[in-house]
Amino acid sequence: MPSTPLPADPTPATGQVLDLGADVTTLTAAICDIESVSQDEEALADAIEAALLPLAHLDVTRDGNTVVARTSLGRDERVVLAGHIDTVPLTAVPNLPTRRVDDELWGRGTVDMKGGVAVMLRIAAEVTEPSRDLTFLFYECEEIDGRFNGLGRLADTSPELLAGDFAVLLEPTNGAIEGGCKGTLRAEVVTKGVAAHSARPWKGHNAIHDAGAVLTRLTAYEAETITVDGLDYNEALQAVGISGGIAGNVIPDLCTVTVNYRYAPDKNVDEAFAHVRHVFDGFEVTLGDAVDGARPGLLLPAAKAFIDALGVPVNPKEGWTDVARFSALGIPAVNFGPGDPNLAHMDDERCPVQQYVDAEAALLRWLA
Amino acid sequence: MPSTPLPADPTPATGQVLDLGADVTTLTAAICDIESVSQDEEALADAIEAALLPLAHLDVTRDGNTVVARTSLGRDERVVLAGHIDTVPLTAVPNLPTRRVDDELWGRGTVDMKGGVAVMLRIAAEVTEPSRDLTFLFYECEEIDGRFNGLGRLADTSPELLAGDFAVLLEPTNGAIEGGCKGTLRAEVVTKGVAAHSARPWKGHNAIHDAGAVLTRLTAYEAETITVDGLDYNEALQAVGISGGIAGNVIPDLCTVTVNYRYAPDKNVDEAFAHVRHVFDGFEVTLGDAVDGARPGLLLPAAKAFIDALGVPVNPKEGWTDVARFSALGIPAVNFGPGDPNLAHMDDERCPVQQYVDAEAALLRWLA
Numbered sequence: 001m002p003s004t005p006l007p008a009d010p011t012p013a014t015g016q017v018l019d020l021g022a023d024v025t026t027l028t029a030a031i032c033d034i035e036s037v038s039q040d041e042e043a044l045a046d047a048i049e050a051a052l053l054p055l056a057h058l059d060v061t062r063d064g065n066t067v068v069a070r071t072s073l074g075r076d077e078r079v080v081l082a083g084h085i086d087t088v089p090l091t092a093v094p095n096l097p098t099r100r101v102d103d104e105l106w107g108r109g110t111v112d113m114k115g116g117v118a119v120m121l122r123i124a125a126e127v128t129e130p131s132r133d134l135t136f137l138f139y140e141c142e143e144i145d146g147r148f149n150g151l152g153r154l155a156d157t158s159p160e161l162l163a164g165d166f167a168v169l170l171e172p173t174n175g176a177i178e179g180g181c182k183g184t185l186r187a188e189v190v191t192k193g194v195a196a197h198s199a200r201p202w203k204g205h206n207a208i209h210d211a212g213a214v215l216t217r218l219t220a221y222e223a224e225t226i227t228v229d230g231l232d233y234n235e236a237l238q239a240v241g242i243s244g245g246i247a248g249n250v251i252p253d254l255c256t257v258t259v260n261y262r263y264a265p266d267k268n269v270d271e272a273f274a275h276v277r278h279v280f281d282g283f284e285v286t287l288g289d290a291v292d293g294a295r296p297g298l299l300l301p302a303a304k305a306f307i308d309a310l311g312v313p314v315n316p317k318e319g320w321t322d323v324a325r326f327s328a329l330g331i332p333a334v335n336f337g338p339g340d341p342n343l344a345h346m347d348d349e350r351c352p353v354q355q356y357v358d359a360e361a362a363l364l365r366w367l368a
Numbered sequence: 369m370p371s372t373p374l375p376a377d378p379t380p381a382t383g384q385v386l387d388l389g390a391d392v393t394t395l396t397a398a399i400c401d402i403e404s405v406s407q408d409e410e411a412l413a414d415a416i417e418a419a420l421l422p423l424a425h426l427d428v429t430r431d432g433n434t435v436v437a438r439t440s441l442g443r444d445e446r447v448v449l450a451g452h453i454d455t456v457p458l459t460a461v462p463n464l465p466t467r468r469v470d471d472e473l474w475g476r477g478t479v480d481m482k483g484g485v486a487v488m489l490r491i492a493a494e495v496t497e498p499s500r501d502l503t504f505l506f507y508e509c510e511e512i513d514g515r516f517n518g519l520g521r522l523a524d525t526s527p528e529l530l531a532g533d534f535a536v537l538l539e540p541t542n543g544a545i546e547g548g549c550k551g552t553l554r555a556e557v558v559t560k561g562v563a564a565h566s567a568r569p570w571k572g573h574n575a576i577h578d579a580g581a582v583l584t585r586l587t588a589y590e591a592e593t594i595t596v597d598g599l600d601y602n603e604a605l606q607a608v609g610i611s612g613g614i615a616g617n618v619i620p621d622l623c624t625v626t627v628n629y630r631y632a633p634d635k636n637v638d639e640a641f642a643h644v645r646h647v648f649d650g651f652e653v654t655l656g657d658a659v660d661g662a663r664p665g666l667l668l669p670a671a672k673a674f675i676d677a678l679g680v681p682v683n684p685k686e687g688w689t690d691v692a693r694f695s696a697l698g699i700p701a702v703n704f705g706p707g708d709p710n711l712a713h714m715d716d717e718r719c720p721v722q723q724y725v726d727a728e729a730a731l732l733r734w735l736a
Binding site: 202 | 567568583
């Protein structure tokens with residue numbers, strides 16, 4: 001690429017340029033090669049903003065290192081395409097710059113999720129007359145604590161920028177559509193006993209022994225598979241922590257089992273916690289952190305059109321993702337993007353380049 | 369008491385004087401009122417040494433803040449009377465000096481175990497022609513980490529000073545004889561699983577859930593009562609700790625249950641650990657710290673004479689005590705002393721003064 005003189009700008013822009021006319025694989029590699037570990041996304045946000053500003057059919061807004069570009073064509077429907085531009089840190093021997101090995105592109109971000117960002121930018125550049133109004137959301141800080149999340153910030157401060165009838169999050173799904181996501185809550189199940197010297201346990205009551213009944217219920221628990229909008233969500237209720245005991249010669253008077261309930265998006269936190277209390281009926285149960293999932297909304301017309309146009313498999317999303325942020329705003333949302341999610345964050349993160357090509361083609365079938 | 373001029377001595381002696389001619393209750397109060405929290409026993413050791421040195425029938429040895437006094441009358445039998453001279457710390461509003469309330473003496477040490485120390489000093493002063501040769505052991509640092517224990521140090525460095533046919537530890541037993549003590553071992557029972565994201569637990573295996581079977585065995589375990597030398601020891605096997613889990617969204621791959629086995633003195637550590645491994649057959653079990661108990665040895669002639677002379681109840685000792693240090697040297701040993709052990713270390717530590725009188729009278733019946 002030709003070098004560009006740096007503008008007299010107070011921001012420490014690197015001046016790196018993205019060529020949206022390049023093929024999607026080349027563009028993915030270029031985006032990966034602009035390192036953007038969480039909270040260090042400025043150079044990439046600058047490059048994305050600079051690449052979008054010349055496009056006359058888009059209104060571009062910058063908020064921190066989050067960039068929003070929108071058409072305003074008066075279409076009946078508005079679709080949101082969203083992707084985070086940050087990555088987890090590089091490996092010890094840095095897995096950047098990207099390398100092309102046979103039919104795969106290797107390196108940090110090739111799966112999670114700069115292929116999706118490249119597809120978004122290609123659509124933004126190519127589809128000047130989309131069938132639906134489009135909103136492109138390139139946001140920061142998805143890989144770290146949720147309070148830094150650029151999408152979450154916009155949802156609070158400028159929800160009008162997220163408005164739409166349907167949203168697609170271009171997280172890696174191996175080219176399938178993954179609908180909605182499960183909710184998650186943590187709760188503490190507590191047993192209480194009476195402390196005593198462990199040489200005379202009959203003077204006390206062992207709270208850890210009582211926790212055996214809590215674990216027995218967990219082991220016997222049969223998690224349900226719940227169908228929501230045609231997708232089967234596999235629920236899960238598991239211990240993620242246990243602690244008890246204060247000294248090697250004391251019968252413990254307290255034992256705490258922390259459980260994590262991953263629940264289908266047919267229920268909200270209140271209903272999910274009521275279920276957990278029911279499972280541990282007779283024990284003291286307190287609610288910890290919790291966040292609802294998202295219904296896939298695949299029966300809505302906008303979603304059906306998306307599914308029909310793409311013609312790819314449709315699966316439930318097991319983990320919690322940012323689609324829930326759209327769901328909280330009343331916008332049905334799905335995940336769809338290139339890359340095997342099992343390779344996300346891995347040292348050998350890599351993606352068959354055909355998945356980038358296929359994802360771009362699929363969205364073009366829908367939107368062009 | 370008359371004030372005494374301080375000697376020109378490099379040790380910071382307080383110059384406090386003990387009058388062994390006073391009655392045992394007065395002497396107990398005087399000993400309590402010389403504060404001697406663990407590692408601060410010098411003033412009391414000085415006073416005890418000074419009180420014993422004038423007694424012609426005793427050879428007195430000082431080792432740190434441990435004082436040993438012995439007769440050498442060529443008797444057929446040698447009896448050891450032992451007591452620690454330290455206490456746990458005072459209460460926030462200091463529970464010293466002692467207070468006499470009705471028939472009880474209140475204050476730190478009145479139970480654990482300065483009444484016993486007073487009885488020892490009275491016997492040392494009064495019984496100049498004992499029926500058996502006598503060794504009096506006044507030792508430091510029983511209430512803290514065992515490596516500071518004065519009796520333990522002497523057992524290592526000068527075992528000849530501990531030699532005897534029978535030992536009586538004047539720890540509080542409410543005036544009964546408590547024989548021997550149980551051994552104690554700790555072991556870790558470990559379950560191992562496979563870590564996974566808690567949204568997809570079927571990709572892993574939950575080690576905490578597996579620990580439920582460990583707790584079920586503990587709950588179902590029926591501890592034995594084992595008779596040794598005529599005393600019934602109540603064994604116990606209890607969890608004293610449990611831990612597992614690394615994060616709120618991770619299926620834990622490790623859970624550790626720490627168990628404490630209190631075992632009758634009919635077995636040693638190896639046999640006790642074999643039993644624990646048997647209980648948790650199929651689980652990974654590792655041995656932690658352990659120490660054998662002590663057989664009461666009540667069938668031996670010296671012990672029988674003691675029991676016959678005293679005519680008080682004989683019970684097993686549930687907890688581990690320093691009698692095990694004598695047992696390790698091949699000397700049968702029992703606990704016998706004034707004070708309710710349930711009041712030891714308590715804010716309201718106190719003892720009926722009649723128990724001091726009775727304990728002194730009982731030992732006089734045996735030794736005079």
